[in-house]
Amino acid sequence: MGRRLLVLLLGAASLLLAQGTFALSTPHEPKVMYLTFDDGPNPLFTPIVFRVLEEYGARATFFPTGQTLRVFWDDEEVQDLLDRGHAVGSHSWAHSQLSTLTPEDLEDALVRANGTLQRRTGFTPTCLRPPYGVTDQAVERTLERMNLTVVGWDADPAEWSNPPVEEALAHIGKWERDGMVVLFHDRKWQTLEILRAVLEEYGQEGWTFAPLPECLRGGSMAARQQTRSSGDGPIGGLEVLQFDAVGGEQVLGGWAYDADSPEGGLEIFLNLDGEPTAYGRTGADHRFEVRVPAGTPGPVCLWAGNSGRQREDAFLGCHSGRRG
Structure with a gap:
């Protein structure tokens, strides 16, 4: 059926x-x-x-x-x-x-x-x-x-x-x-x-x-990259890689891609303690990991930076401090 x-x-x-x-x-x-x-x-x-x-x-x-x-x-x-x-x-x-x-x-x-x-x-x-x-x-x-x-x-x-x-x-x-x-x-x-x-x-x-x-099937990084060309804003995605139910620490894995930065290196920001914090950069495979400490208040929001007066950052969403 x-x-x-x-x-x-x-x-x-x-x-x-x-x-x-x-x-x-x-x-x-x-x-x-x-x-x-x-x-x-x-x-x-x-x-x-x-x-x-x-x-x-x-x-x-x-x-x-x-x-x-x-x-x-x-x-x-x-x-x-x-x-x-x-x-x-x-x-x-x-x-x-x-x-x-x-x-x-x-x-x-x-x-x-x-x-x-x-x-x-x-x-x-x-x-x-x-x-x-x-x-x-x-x-x-x-x-x-x-x-x-x-x-x-x-x-x-x-x-x-x-x-x-x-x-x-x-x-x-x-x-x-x-x-x-x-x-x-x-x-x-x-x-x-x-x-x-x-x-x-x-x-x-x-x-x-x-x-x-x-x-969610089909929405891979490779598939979505096909929509990007020079001058377009970056895109990305995020998932929970690991969640410590006892300690509360969360490891988030994600990717961010910009057609104008084919070798990676996009800066990743997050809002720990309510303030924008530069956490690190994507690797050559366009991936990154973020460790969210236990006890972090409220949802954690992330985005990938994109320099330039007319360029936009890629907002990667806000995620709760729980599984999923």
Whole structure:
């Protein structure tokens, strides 16, 4: 029936990604939550969502429609999303219910969306969230042929309908489980309030917020480097290499690449104690490691420096002092 993250309910004519159903291949890591955002990018709300996530050292997965992405974001904005440690997947081209499309229109919607993402990221997306969470067997066969993993959700607080924050939290709590997937939309003010409440409440309980592993496949350093040419800003990525649960020290490994510095040597900065600190430089392989001491307060934010009056640094995101 194709590769998918959440169990599908079989109906007479369609397959519905059911709220509260089980995640098959999403890791059931203890107290890990996968926040996802559909229908962007929004020129106002998506950057604010980034800032809220960074306050809590959280990472997420974004599912933009190809049509909206083409209008609002070029490769610099999408690379910035990836630099921050977030993942990206397809939400098709124009948010049409896939099961209502002809085979030709379905193919066109998926190919156009994939191409728009590929030109901006350097790689073809590996996951897709169907608009409205609905597919059918014909759609499933097409997605399998295109190597797209279908992503559903556990909890949908329907923040687009402006529910009270307490009501949204209660709904998410109803479907709570390790490795749960939560559906948001980065286009409403109420999303920001509910998102902050989720990060605050679950963060205090020791939860971490990670991008979906199935959507990270393909986003390698080599693939993303293909989008860079002389004059472009640097790009990069970061991951937790080691976490000492007892001592609290964290070792972060990452990379940063600038087409104008092919031999490496980009300066890496971080915000230990709330102050920008020059930590070191990338090696000839464009990689670096950062050791974050135990007891460092708040999320640690990193960026790769890029000299020049009109050049921008690559922001590598803010990461909590916990696993993930």
